[in-house]
Amino acid sequence: MLRDITLGQYYQTESVIHRLDPRVKLLGTILFFISLFCFKNPVGYAIAIIFLAVVIFLSKVPFLFMVRGMKAIIFLMVFTSLVNLFATKGDAVLSFWKITITRQGIIMAITIAVRISLLIIGSSIMTLTTTPNHLTDGMEKGLRFLKVIKVPVHEIAMMMSIALRFIPILLEETDKIMKAQLARGADLESGNVFKRVKAMVPILVPLFISAFRRANDLATAMEARCYHGGDGRTKMKPLKYQKRDAVAYVILAVYLLVSIFLGRLWIFDIM
Amino acid sequence: MSLIVDHISYIYDKDSGLPTVGLKDVSLSIPDGQFIGVIGHTGSGKSTLMQHLNGLIKATEGSIYFNGEDIYDKGYDLKKLRSKVGLVFQYPEHQLFAETVFADVCYGPGNLGLDKKDCELRAYDALRKVGFPEELIFTSPFDLSGGQKRRVAIAGVLAMKPEILILDEPTAGLDPKGRDEILGMIKELQQKEKMTIILVSHSMDDVAEYVDRIVVMNHGSIFLDNSPQVVFSHYKELEEIGLSAPQVTYIMHALSEQGFPVKCDVTTIQEAADEIAACLKNN
Ligand SMILES: Nc1ncnc2c1ncn2[C@@H]1O[C@H](COP(=O)(O)OP(=O)(O)O)[C@@H](O)[C@H]1O
Ligand SMILES: [Mg+2]
Numbered sequence: 001m002l003r004d005i006t007l008g009q010y011y012q013t014e015s016v017i018h019r020l021d022p023r024v025k026l027l028g029t030i031l032f033f034i035s036l037f038c039f040k041n042p043v044g045y046a047i048a049i050i051f052l053a054v055v056i057f058l059s060k061v062p063f064l065f066m067v068r069g070m071k072a073i074i075f076l077m078v079f080t081s082l083v084n085l086f087a088t089k090g091d092a093v094l095s096f097w098k099i100t101i102t103r104q105g106i107i108m109a110i111t112i113a114v115r116i117s118l119l120i121i122g123s124s125i126m127t128l129t130t131t132p133n134h135l136t137d138g139m140e141k142g143l144r145f146l147k148v149i150k151v152p153v154h155e156i157a158m159m160m161s162i163a164l165r166f167i168p169i170l171l172e173e174t175d176k177i178m179k180a181q182l183a184r185g186a187d188l189e190s191g192n193v194f195k196r197v198k199a200m201v202p203i204l205v206p207l208f209i210s211a212f213r214r215a216n217d218l219a220t221a222m223e224a225r226c227y228h229g230g231d232g233r234t235k236m237k238p239l240k241y242q243k244r245d246a247v248a249y250v251i252l253a254v255y256l257l258v259s260i261f262l263g264r265l266w267i268f269d270i271m
Numbered sequence: 272m273s274l275i276v277d278h279i280s281y282i283y284d285k286d287s288g289l290p291t292v293g294l295k296d297v298s299l300s301i302p303d304g305q306f307i308g309v310i311g312h313t314g315s316g317k318s319t320l321m322q323h324l325n326g327l328i329k330a331t332e333g334s335i336y337f338n339g340e341d342i343y344d345k346g347y348d349l350k351k352l353r354s355k356v357g358l359v360f361q362y363p364e365h366q367l368f369a370e371t372v373f374a375d376v377c378y379g380p381g382n383l384g385l386d387k388k389d390c391e392l393r394a395y396d397a398l399r400k401v402g403f404p405e406e407l408i409f410t411s412p413f414d415l416s417g418g419q420k421r422r423v424a425i426a427g428v429l430a431m432k433p434e435i436l437i438l439d440e441p442t443a444g445l446d447p448k449g450r451d452e453i454l455g456m457i458k459e460l461q462q463k464e465k466m467t468i469i470l471v472s473h474s475m476d477d478v479a480e481y482v483d484r485i486v487v488m489n490h491g492s493i494f495l496d497n498s499p500q501v502v503f504s505h506y507k508e509l510e511e512i513g514l515s516a517p518q519v520t521y522i523m524h525a526l527s528e529q530g531f532p533v534k535c536d537v538t539t540i541q542e543a544a545d546e547i548a549a550c551l552k553n554n
Contacts, residue, residue, distance in 0.1 A: 012289070064286075179327050180366035183358040184427060185350055185382030202378060205368035209413070 009168070011128040017059035018129045021245045022138025028252050029126045035259050036115055036122075041270060044263020045114055051255050052121060061128050070120055077116045085109040107270065132164035140230075141239050154230025162218070170211060177206045274301040274324060274356065274435060274467075279333030281319060293319040294330070295491040301435065301469070306461050308478030308499075309471045311488030312513040317471045318361065320488070321437050324469075325356040354383055357433030361440045363424030367412040372403070372423050375412050379431040390430075397430035398423070400464070402456055418449035422456075429460075435467040436460065442477055454481060479503070479517040480539045487514065500536035519543040 017025075032048070039045055056063060090104030127135070140157035147153050178188070181202045188199050262268070281293040294316050301307065311317050322328045323335060326342050326349045335342045342352055360366065369375035376394040385393070398408055401422040407415070412423050421441065428436065438457065442450040458481050461468045472478050478485065478499075485502040487495040489512045495502050502509075506516035506524070523535045523543060533550045537543045 176360065177366055179322065180360045180363065181378075182327060183325060183353055183360070184366075184379040185354055185431060186378075187350065187382065202366075202368045206366055210365060 009128065010131050011061045011065065013060050015058060015060040015129065016244065017055060017125070019244065020129075020248055021239060021241055022130050022134045023142040023239065023241075024245045024248045024252075025126050025130055026135070026138050026142060028248070029122055031252060031256055032122050033119060035256055035263070036118055038260045039263035041263060041265070041268035043265070043268045044259050045111075045118075047255070047259040047262060048118055049114075051259070052118060052125070055125055056121075059125060059129050061125070066121060066124055066128065070117075070124075073116070073120055077113055080116065081109040081113045084112050132161055136161035136164070137235070137239055154233070158230075166211070166214070169214070170207070173210050174203065174207055177203050177210075273303060273338070274299075275336040276300070276320075276323070277334045277336065279323060279330035279335065281323065281328060281331050283319075285331065292491050293328075294323070296333075297491075297493055299486065299493070299496070301467060303434075303467055304461075304465055305467055305484060306458075306482045307467075307469045308482035308485045309469060309488060310473065310475060310478065310485060310514060311494075312473055315488040316491040317473075317488055318439055319491070321358060321439050321469070321471060324435075324437060325353045325358045327353075327358070350382070354379075354431040355433055356435045356437065357428040357431055358437045359425050359428050359439060359441060361443055363427075363441075364412075364417065364420035366424060366427075367420060370411060371409045372398070372412050372415070373408045375423060376426045376430050379427050383431060393430045393432065394426070397426040400429060400456075400460060401426045402452075418445055418452065421445070421449075421453065425453075425456075433466070435469065437469040437471070439471045440473070441470070442472065442474075450477070457481070473514075475503075475509075475515060475517045479519075487512075499538045503538065504536060 032051075035044070036048060039048070056066070085101060085105045085108070086099060088102055088105035088108045090102035092100045093103050093106070094101040130138075136157040139160065140153055143151075143153050143157075178186075182188070186199060186202060188196070188203075191199070276297060276299040278296055278298050280295055280297070283291040283293045297316075297320060299320075309317050309320070319328065323330055326335075329343065337352055337356065340347065342349070367375050369378065373391075373394055376397055377390045380390040380393045395408075398405075403419065403422050403426060407419070412420060415423065425438070425441070441453050441457065445453065454477065457468060457470060460466055461481075470478055470482060482499060485495070485497065485499050486493055487502060487509065494512060495505060495508075503516040503520045506520055509516055517538065519537060519540055519542075520535070523533055523537055523546070526533050526547070527535055531547075531550055532553075533546050537546050
């Protein structure tokens with residue numbers, strides 16, 4: 001039931017993108033996001049879409065699998081687009097009753113929809129091709145310099161990796177508890193909002209109990225194996241940059257330069 | 272009044288990257304009042320099959336008929352089906368949520384739309400049937416021992432007065448004493464209440480003593496479906512799929528190979544003892 005959510009899930013397969021160092025992917029994702037906010041004309045978005053399409057192709061993750069995870073966010077996307085469509089002032093193209101739709105509004109709405117889709121697909125490409133462990137490893141190593149200003153980088157990374165690890169477990173657990181209560185005649189779908197919220201109690205209480213129980217067990221297991229934080233801790237597979245990572249950085253730099261340059265060039269402006 | 276499973280198949284995560292076969296062409300007929308044991312090693316599809324029986328999972332192919340009606344028909348009342356086919360999940364104590372044992376057991380009947388008094392009567396009755404100590408019914412379910420919690424969870428399903436009671440590995444994680452108590456209680460339910468019971472387990476010793484019929488599952492399909500005597504006589508094949516016959520079966524077969532004229536189709540320790548005693552007396 002809940003397994004349709006693909007956001008934040010790992011998709012197991014062999015590809016260049018999967019093999020890249022997580023730091024490349026993290027930085028790449030962040031820079032990709034930044035680039036999206038620099039564009040002023042459609043050419044920039046076109047380049048971003050092509051770039052993303054190539055990455056998706058290389059990653060060998062089926063496009064449909066990726067899009068299925070977006071269902072939950074479509075509402076947000078449509079809502080923001082609509083707000084922009086009606087609220088942006090400018091040259092009216094259509095007006096009825098008290099509502100005016102402007103040319104700028106239409107452009108804004110499309111821009112927002114494209115931007116949100118690119119943001120979501122961009123981040124899901126990262127999580128789909130990087131195991132949670134790898135991701136937090138990358139974060140820990142990539143952000144190590146923050147330790148100088150007393151940021152507990154290792155602890156944050158550890159918390160993140162545990163949290164990520166627990167997502168599928170808790171989803172599975174929710175599925176089980178939901179089924180168990182359905183078997184006891186629970187009705188989760190009908191009734192007004194209050195009724196539905198009330199119907200969630202028999203699912204949430206056991207879920208929280210189980211989450212705390214698991215957290216407790218994990219803490220005990222970690223202590224039993226002498227876990228004491230990041231100092232002096234070595235890695236079985238330390239992250240090391242390979243040649244392909246350097247290539248990826250170069251490609252990324254080229255993408256950034258080209259897309260932002262063309263994306264801000266006044267001759268392509270349409271507003 | 273019966274449940275008929277007609278050639279159902281089910282695939283998990285059908286259109287994702289990693290589809291898993293849950294069930295493959297399973298057919299089963301469950302007549303009234305029978306006590307059925309379902310055996311198979313972990314991952315053989317036992318739990319998947321059980322969740323089909325009360326409509327929690329919809330088969331990819333095939334149909335299921337309950338009392339002559341197709342449960343996949345449009346407009347079929349699944350909630351009613353779930354009250355008639357009670358399913359107790361594995362580790363059912365993980366589903367407890369209410370402040371008191373009594374309130375938790377009232378949840379099921381409450382969902383059926385009964386009034387408060389009826390719910391409470393049923394809850395009380397169910398707790399009595401599972402042998403739950405009366406003085407504890409207003410304590411928090413989270414303060415109970417593992418075996419007691421499980422009784423409460425089973426009572427929670429019983430309180431809906433199902434015609435068929437399915438128990439998915441009800442003895443998992445219990446000590447031998449807790450195991451015997453739970454199994455004895457189930458047997459009593461079957462005898463006194465004339466309920467149809469399906470007992471899922473991965474251990475032959477759990478079910479051998481109690482059931483009328485054994486369904487052996489392997490890789491999502493039914494491997495054997497027969498009386499315990501017949502199923503245990505296939506003990507060599509059972510071993511090949513990672514199961515074993517009850518210990519007495521091995522003893523009787525060993526004795527008979529040594530030339531003792533004993534019957535090998537006994538299923539319980541008591542029967543085996545009687546058989547050996549009779550054999551010794553005759554010689
Ligand atoms: N929620 C699920 N999602 C995906 N696969 C599952 C799920 N539940 C069970 N399976 C798979 O289906 C098969 C049968 O599982 P199950 O019915 O739980 O077996 P059993 O109860 O006999 O141990 C196994 O291969 C298992 O991995
Ligand atoms: Mg199971």
